[in-house]
Amino acid sequence: MATRSRPVSSEFLFFKAMALFVFWIFLSASFEWVHLGLGLIFSFVVAWLNSGHSPFVPKFRLWLRVLLYLPWLFYKIVQSSLNLSKLILHPELPITPQLIPVKSKLRHHAAVVLFGNSITLTPGTITAEVDGNNLIIHSMDKSDDAAIKEIESKIADIFKDEEPDL
Amino acid sequence: MQILSVIFISVGLFFLIVAAIGVIRLPDVFSRSHAVSLTDSLGAFLMLVGIALHEGLGTNMLKILIVLALLYILNPVIAHATIRAALRSGLKPWEKENS
Numbered sequence: 001m002a003t004r005s006r007p008v009s010s011e012f013l014f015f016k017a018m019a020l021f022v023f024w025i026f027l028s029a030s031f032e033w034v035h036l037g038l039g040l041i042f043s044f045v046v047a048w049l050n051s052g053h054s055p056f057v058p059k060f061r062l063w064l065r066v067l068l069y070l071p072w073l074f075y076k077i078v079q080s081s082l083n084l085s086k087l088i089l090h091p092e093l094p095i096t097p098q099l100i101p102v103k104s105k106l107r108h109h110a111a112v113v114l115f116g117n118s119i120t121l122t123p124g125t126i127t128a129e130v131d132g133n134n135l136i137i138h139s140m141d142k143s144d145d146a147a148i149k150e151i152e153s154k155i156a157d158i159f160k161d162e163e164p165d166l
Numbered sequence: 167m168q169i170l171s172v173i174f175i176s177v178g179l180f181f182l183i184v185a186a187i188g189v190i191r192l193p194d195v196f197s198r199s200h201a202v203s204l205t206d207s208l209g210a211f212l213m214l215v216g217i218a219l220h221e222g223l224g225t226n227m228l229k230i231l232i233v234l235a236l237l238y239i240l241n242p243v244i245a246h247a248t249i250r251a252a253l254r255s256g257l258k259p260w261e262k263e264n265s
Contacts, residue, residue, distance in 0.1 A: 027232075029225045081208040085181065088188040088201060096262055097197045120242035123204045126196070127242075128249045138196045138249060138259060 017047040065158045066114070072154065076147065077122055084123045087141065095140050104133045104152055107164035111155050118151050133166060171219035178212030185209055194260040195252045199245055206241040210234075 020043035028035050087095055106112050112135075116127040119137060125144050129136040137148065181204060188201025211234065218230040 026225070026228065077207050081181070081204055084188075084200060084204055085184045088184055088191060088204075093191060095192070095197060097194075097259055098261065099259055116246065117242045120203070120246050121207065121238065123207050124200055126199060126203070126249050127246050128196075128253045136253070138200075140197060140200050 013047050013051055016050070017043045020046055059162075062110075062158070062162065069154060069158055073118055073121070073151075076151070080122050080124045080144075080147065083143075084140065087124075096142055097138065097140055099128065100137045100139055100145065100148075102135045102137055102148065104135060106133055106152065106156060106159065107166050108159050108162060109166055111159045112166065114158075115152060115155050118155070119148060122147065122151075167219055167222070171216040174212050174216030174219060178209050178214075178216060181205070181209035181212065195257060196249060196259045199249055203241065203245050206237055210237055 021039055024039035024043060025031075025036075028039065087093070104112065104115060106115060112130065112133055116130055116135060119125045119135075120127050124140045125148065126138045127135055128138050139145070139148075185201050185205040188204065189198050192198045192201055214230055214234050214237075218227045221227050221230065
């Protein structure tokens with residue numbers, strides 16, 4: 001499936017290895033020559049191993065919006081966690097599990113990835129199947145429908161200025 | 167700070183217990199995986215924050231925060247893979263009978 005035709009510039013490889021090396025120093029927090037040397041070797045090896053899979057071009061504006069979206073998502077996660085805990089602890093177990101087919105109006109690969117991940121991360125809903133922008137979602141509660149719509153409109157808002165690629 | 171971390175860990179523990187009860191009580195693979203995702207989203211989150219507060223500022227706290235970020239990135243992938251495998255192998259989700 002993965003094609004290795006994409007040429008990778010050596011500058012990019014070097015940049016990636018250096019980023020990994022800084023990460024290594026943070027984690028190991030020791031400045032002996034053995035550790036530093038091993039870290040340098042492994043950051044180049046890992047950067048080289050990953051060089052075939054970099055179709056992703058970082059866009060600053062997009063990342064900023066995604067970062068601003070995360071706190072809101074976390075708030076939704078807490079909300080639905082509490083809701084699900086209530087359902088589980090309820091003596092009569094008032095759950096209504098169902099599969100919901102959703103045709104999303106998102107027009108970007110990255111947007112659909114973000115959408116599916118957000119849904120799965122929210123307790124009570126799980127993305128069961130993805131094909132283009134058709135998703136099948138398994139949900140526990142009838143009220144989850146509205147939450148899914150809300151997440152979708154938020155994500156459409158993030159990607160409104162990008163070129164569609166789906 | 168220590169008291170705060172104990173509170174965080176206890177609340178996290180409560181959600182882990184709820185998730186365990188959920189795994190036992192819920193009827194099928196699909197709904198049980200929801201209970202499991204409750205473990206990651208609140209249970210593990212609160213416990214790791216509690217441990218980070220206990221450790222105080224330093225590299226250990228940074229490492230715990232990295233674990234947390236990885237948990238939030240990897241868990242949806244695993245949950246989705248499990249559920250998709252269940253669906254593709256032909257399992258039908260449990261549904262409430264009309265009463």
